[in-house]
Amino acid sequence: MAVGLLKKALPRLGLAVPAWPGVRCMTSRLYGTAAAQTQIHQPDNSVGSDKILTEPLKHPDFFRLSELFSLKDLFDARVHLGHKIGCRHRLMEQYLFGCRLEQDILDLDQTMEHLQQALNFTAHVAYRRGIILFVSRNRQFTHLIESMARDCGEYAHCRYWQGGLLTNANVQYGKGVRLPDLIVFLSTLNNVFQQHVAVRDAAKMNIPTVGIVDSNCNPSLLTYPVPGNDDSGPAVELYCKLFRMTINRAKDKRKQMEILYGLKSQND
């Protein structure tokens, strides 16, 4: 990856990849490496690789993800259903449409916008060959999420979260491990209805997060919260389907662009 080129690209960015605090670079997330960054010399197709990385950033919806879902799909999958009033989190009040028979209803218009942004970001991360980790502690959907991650070629962690997995990665995994570049929460709560440790750890390690927040969750630490139902089967299956299609699209697009610009630079 051309590290220096990405740094030049950042000031030119539109809204596609907003700056989160303390980001160095997706590729330099190697835990435990020294501060020195190696310059990768690509004299032949430097222009081509530049194009590959900057071209998607010029369009607001480069991967055309808005055609993947509609408001009706979300409604049919029961994404708008929240928990009872007693479980409501104070910070989720902005995402609520209203309350019916003591059950909170989430505003699907807001959900649409947030979901669009979240999927777009995921697509860009997958396009740049980032590591995506799916996390959920809802035991009903463990198998589904792990299968989905395996089909995409990404990673999943739907099991008991050991303390130092992100913050003590050198000791847990071995030296020189590469941490995930994006963590997607399909449920931000753990089995005891407290916020998942990974939310806080990802914020500590400057890893961007996308999370489905229900009406009893805390959306504050997530980079891209998506208000929606995280307990119903159809809803989680819909999310899995959307993420899988996004990631596959992004990876296919990357291959296409490489062929396209690879040919172009050869012709030039």
Next chain:
Amino acid sequence: MRSIVRLGVGGVILRALLLRSCALRRSVSKMAASSGRVLKSFVQGCCGCSSVILPSIARNVILQKPAVTVLARLVCTSSTLQRKNIAAAGPEKYTQEFIKKQIEEFNIGKRHLANMMGEDPETFTQEGIDRAIAYLFPSGLFEKRARPVMKHPDEIFPKQRAVQWGEDGRPFHFLFYTGKQSYYSLMHDTFGKFLDIQKYQDRMRAEGLFSQETKQVNLIGSRWMIKEELEEILVQPISDHDCLRFIQLLERILALPYCSMEEEYIQRFRRALEVQSKKQKIEPLQYDENEVAFSTGEGRRKTATATTIVRDNGSGNITVNGVDYLHYFPVLQDREQLMFPFQFLDRLGKHDMECKVTGGGRSAQAGAIRLATARALLSFVTENEVESMRQAGLLTPDPRVKERQKPGQEGARRKFTWNKR
């Protein structure tokens, strides 16, 4: 630790010096970046002594590459600072090249050994190697693991975990970030099988072909794997809780009516139970001059040893050391012990017995004869009866012996009389 620093290329000497003197490895990279500040604090902070390079020169050293001799100030170190925590590094790691080299050396050494022993190097097996080593390096050590051994390096060096990720840093396994990838992938696959069986069941129900009378998996004579065996399969340490969870999942699968679909998968995690009675060595029957079948047995109890000869076609006569058993064992309890094996097998009046017994007291001798008789009777009896004898305790030697007296006590357990003053 005294040394005059001769600075050579870049920060290499600087780093080596600091490593030797103070074992502050992490500060090395920081040293390269912010030389002066850290060095000063280091000098002030540590109670020990070490050679220190003046900050200004250090900064120059990193940027340019001159060969400069610098007179260092002598600072003393203490041994506590130099002590390294060797255990914290974990078990010793062997690189792939090292193992490959060891394998080459082993193969060459095998051929040399074959030449030495006058055998054909091509067809020299591991047993040949063991024999050769035992001949060339005879060892009287009791601990088998301490004796000289020459084996293939794969059996000697513990298996290392290969690096789990590729060149771009992406891990190979999709569950890598859980920490226990093989265990959780096993759970994932097993649960997948569970879901497959459920789907099949639903299909059968929909077609109306569902029935409860399906072939059941045979679980008799086998047991679930224990944690150690599971760890061996997964090549990864797991906890008791994990093992329990896995067994529970397998039990859940077995509770389904159509579990025979995945019988092969489940049998992989069961181990056959050894049948205890097969361990008994049963001597074949011997025949004497008059075509009468007889068998011998030996038994021990406390300090008494007994040898018996049990003959067939008898009428229940028992002779002990040449004397009738009624005279030798006047007490009823001892005679009951003698006749118990026969009574258990319903052969009370059918055998004659002749025994010799030495050592011990009257109870011990009776017990020894009983064990010897039971062992002798094994030759006359079917396998099921052998199993029932084993379960009755007739074939188990009694391990109880007199406990030794301990110093400071009067007997084995009895303490001296307690005096208040």
